[in-house]
Amino acid sequence: MRDLGLAPRTVTPLSGGLADSVFETAALHPTLPMLARRPDPSAGTWEEVTAVELRDEVTDLAKGLIASGISPGRRVAIMARTRYEWTVLSYALWAVGAEVVPIYPTASRDQVEWILRDAECVAVVVEDEQAVMTVGSVCGSLPQLRHVWQLDAGGLGQLVERGEFVPLTTVESLRRIVLPDSTAAVMYTSGTTGRPLGCALSHRNLASPCDTLLAGWGHLVIPPGRQQGSLLAFLPFSHVYGLLVQTLCVRGGILMGHEPDLSETALSSALRTFRPTYICAVPSIFEKIYKNFLRTAQQAGRGALFQRAADTARDFAAALERQRQGGGAGPGFDLRLQHALYERTVYRKLRAALGGRVMYATSGGSSLNRELCLFYEGIGIYVNDGYGLTETCGAVTAQPVGRELSGTVGRALPGVDIRVADDGEILVRGPSVFQGYVNDEAATRAALRGGWLATGDLGRLDSDGYLTITGRKKDVIITSSGKSVSPALLEQRLRMHPLVHQAVVVGDNRPCVGALITLDPDFLAYWREGLAVRSNARVREAREENALREEIARAVAAANSAVSRSESIRVFRVLPEPFDMARGLLTPSMKLRRDAIVRHYAPQIDAMYQARSRASREHVSEESALWDDADNVFG
Structure with a gap:
């Protein structure tokens, strides 16, 4: 197929x-x-x-x-x-x-x-x-x-x-x-x-995926009634994904604008004025856009309306997906009616915030949450979640037009072969696979095995060839009981909560899985305003902290619902500052440097597990052991 x-x-x-x-x-x-x-x-x-x-x-x-x-x-x-x-x-x-x-x-x-x-x-x-x-x-x-x-x-x-x-x-x-x-x-x-x-x-490596994508998906960039599509380039050209976007536009005659400033204000202004017909971004951008939609609606007193519209969008998109995959008749009459109502009152306003002409987008760099994919499709912007890495010039898979399946990264591009090794590692072969590592023959030999690139990513292929990414091979956590846990899904689901900015799952050689969490400063400020706690400063801070603990605990519970009990997060700590490049905790492409984070926060991680151990010895309930009383989330 x-x-x-x-x-x-x-x-x-x-x-x-x-x-x-x-x-x-x-x-x-x-x-x-x-x-x-x-x-x-x-x-x-x-x-x-x-x-x-x-x-x-x-x-x-x-x-x-x-x-x-x-x-x-x-x-x-x-x-x-x-x-x-x-x-x-x-x-x-x-x-x-x-x-x-x-x-x-x-x-x-x-x-x-x-x-x-x-x-x-x-x-x-x-x-x-x-x-x-x-x-x-x-x-x-x-x-x-x-x-x-x-x-x-x-x-x-x-x-x-x-x-x-x-x-x-x-x-x-x-x-x-x-x-x-x-x-x-x-x-x-x-x-x-x-x-x-x-x-x-x-040159062949870079051109090959671009020409394949233009042949099969190029028409999605051009909206009905227009002769040319347009794309706003804001991803760094220093990253292979950004360079792929540039090459794609120049080879395909797609009008390309540039936005060097990734701040929310600058990017929002560029999208509204340039009005692209297609967007290429990473999951964190799509997550941020969604959270901004939600925060704006809540500030206008329309939070409940937005939530109902978002639920309808996801239900509508899921029904369309089942129909595409041959498993259903599509949205029913009532769902179509609700969707049409929200199209007039909500969805078109959301699209207008992105320039008003976008109908399709691509997400890359890491997997996009399925629920977020469905949300965007439901409001009229289908996000094509694909897969690639630097060694493949950024493009290995894409969603087949008319058979898209959210929650996967699609199927192998024509001319590309994918297989999954016995240990779950994804192997790739095709014209976009790189020439080798400069000045490092040993690393090149380790990566290229008999014509196949060992990606270091873990995944699974279904019977129709759809690939699902489950994590990075080197990121797998093994607890002291021998349980192997891939942190990607838990971290992805944690970030879906509006208050959560970043999340790192830990637990190597520990009795259970834990998490370090940072908060979204914009949503946190809005959330604090909404509490409206009136009392002296000490009492207000205590009440805010308790409320925030409960809110983050709900985010953890929601993330845990996607995994087994032995894989679930049992302890966590909210950190007072985000992970950043200045301290060497993020790569320039905004990926987590897990080893550096674990080293930097070793005292906090130790304290987190010690607090749980003390609580267990004192026969305190499991829920109360989730937090260390000394933890100050506002620090």
């Missing part, structure tokens, strides 16, 4: 490099809008850049790179947020056969030094003065680094001036010798443990 609803198994093979698509589109459709930028972000107006204008900018910048000694095979790092210049610069580098090395702009000094040295970069493009200082502090140990260009100081303009006398034919000659299997980018993994590894990705 794998071909049902999927793209053609083969697409036109790549014959050159990624930059060719810029030049080919300019030749065939010179006036097609390709990119959109904002001269003044505060004004909210977007200026379109046509295919021929983009080609000319790429060409002029490529000439400057040539004049600066950037030749085929040389590596140039880009250390900047998701902005217009990132796209132009990357295609200029690819046009001369150079390799792009993305670095997160928030990377630490040690990370920057490691990547620049390991990749042997000859140049780096940074965004601002702070980044210049970071790179400058490590230049002494990097003799191969020759250039540092700063975007905010007119660095690209200086490059263009330097290349004025380089003939156009030189760019054309270099572009035409770039082969599909030439390395296009060296993407460094997030490094949840140890040093990040540089994944060498070829």
Whole structure:
């Protein structure tokens, strides 16, 4: 059944490099809008850049790179947020056969030094003065680094001036010798443990999943009655998912805008003014949007209405899903009537907050909660939950059109093979699998086994080929009783509670499973206001703390309902601050550094289990053992 609803198994093979698509589109459709930028972000107006204008900018910048000694095979790092210049610069580098090395702009000094040295970069493009200082502090140990260009100081303009006398034919000659299997980018993994590894990705690796997705799913980007779709790029291009989005847009002629600021205010404004027809995001973004919908409704006194509308949306989507899978007749008359009512009063307002034109979206980076998938489908935005990783250029599976199944990450893309090993590890084979790790043959041999990539992810395939991700192999917790627990599902369900921001499940060599929880500051502030506790400060704080304990206990109980008793969370602690990159607790792609979190909070974890042990010895009820009396959730 794998071909049902999927793209053609083969697409036109790549014959050159990624930059060719810029030049080919300019030749065939010179006036097609390709990119959109904002001269003044505060004004909210977007200026379109046509295919021929983009080609000319790429060409002029490529000439400057040539004049600066950037030749085929040389590596140039880009250390900047998701902005217009990132796209132009990357295609200029690819046009001369150079390799792009993305670095997160928030990377630490040690990370920057490691990547620049390991990749042997000859140049780096940074965004601002702070980044210049970071790179400058490590230049002494990097003799191969020759250039540092700063975007905010007119660095690209200086490059263009330097290349004025380089003939156009030189760019054309270099572009035409770039082969599909030439390395296009060296993407460094997030490094949840140890040093990040540089994944060498070829032009073919990056183009293959994009062309397959465009062939099978490209029509979903274009709304009825329009000739072109649009997508707002806000995911970091330093991550393979963001780079996939950029490549997808340029190869598919999808109008792409850039939003470098991921704050709620900036992103909301960009969505409303750019009005994309498609959204690509990670689960935390979709979770945050949902919580904002809920908080806004509650603040307006319509919380109960929103909850009823959300329940109806999920019920409606679930009925549609059963119908798609051949297990039902679809929504009944009463459900359709309720859904139509909420469409007029609630759903269209929610879509308007995202620009009003989005009908489909993609979630990646980690699995999206099934209930959240159903909610978005029910309000008129189907979220295609897919799967991929850096070593596969970000795309391995997708939901087959017309046979989508929420709670899974879909089925293997055409041309990609997936199997699950005896220990549950997902193995992948296909044209998007990377070339290997730079300067680490041992790690490459460990990852590539007989042509199959060992992903390190755990999952299961059903009889129809739908893949469900159950966790990471290295994240599995083994309690002192020998019970193996995958934390992903529990953490995902905990985050669905509006008050919960982050959650880390612990329990290795412990008598039971525990959890460290951080709170969503925006929802916490609103929740406190809603309590309306009137008394002196000490009494008010105590009552708020008790109420919050009860609320989080309900969130834990809801998460536990999805697992067996032996896998359930029996102890937990609410932390006074979120996990962040500054303390090394998150990767730049916002993934949890579990080992670092467990080390950092070792005293709190010990105290959490000791409190339970004391309570057990004193024959206190199990429920009261969930909290340590000394725990101050407002600390």
